Amino acid sequence: MQDSEERNLQQTLASMSKICRAIRACFLALVVILAGGLAALILITLLNGQETSSSVIASVVYTTVGGGFAILILWNFSLLFEAVVKGDPPLSEIQADRLKAIAIIAAAYVILDLLFSVRFIYEPNPDLGFGMILNNGIAEPTINLNVGMLAFSAIMYSLSAIFRYAALLQQLSDETV
Template sequence: MKLKRLQKMSSFLHVVLKILSVSSVVIAIIVFFMKLFNSKNIIMNKLESDTIFYFQTEFFAIPDNQQYIQTEQWILVGVAIFTCILIAWLLWIASLIFKDLSTGFTPFSEIEINRLRKIAGLLLIYALAPQILYSVLHTILIPGYSFTFGLNMSFFFAIIFYCLTEIFRYGALLQKESDETL
């Protein structure tokens, strides 16, 4: 009874996560084309509201940085697209896990553990790479420098997810030992 309910819920989550993954790619494409064709009316801002530790320093080598506003906007669009693609990849892998669970596979298999490890790695990249990418591109393309660093909840979720992956690895070892003894 509970196994059937788990399989139905896993099937539902598989479909929902696939839809969200594709939607994330569609949003990235829409953002790019909106900025490309309507660049004067679209403005993007950096928002670090959920950040626990946040540090930012900037220096502009020229007194009037108004000519670089569009460059900064394109940097933000690029970082947003990168982030959307990371989220899409993460959701796609998660949907594959639920697809396997809906067809009756055990969660304690090497394939699922590798997928969980990929998700933990993608969460870590999601937590750190966009701000580093923004800082590097801003420093290269705009005279002066910009350094932004913050630890938000996705960083801590990545660590927790990695720990859960190790718990699943231990569960897989116990499953293998149990199957060998029978």
């Protein structure tokens, strides 16, 4: 009976390790695809523009920084699953730090969106997704606040606190045994 339960546990752990390895591979593939797409988009934008206007420079900066944030988030997610594949404890302070880093990067992305939104109020450019809306026939500037990314950042920060608490509880439990 004991051997059967232990064997089932080992099989479950092995299958979870395979799943985590596949998820990690997906995140790494997304990092490579996004980095390549970002580089291609920047090159196309710079080579296609006959003149280097401020809107072209702004779009390159926005794309580069925003894409860099997305790559960092995906990279940190791949590191989360890599630790599980290696057999490291999933509820550790290192994992909590990674989740906290994801939360900070996501918050930085929200700030980037907000700053570019405010910048484009004074220089509307509909090609970049920012511009003017019509409200009762009067054009009013808009400020974009990425609430979804802000909520994602808050969730990741909350998870980091839970992971840190669990790691401390585990350390306390290990010390008492």
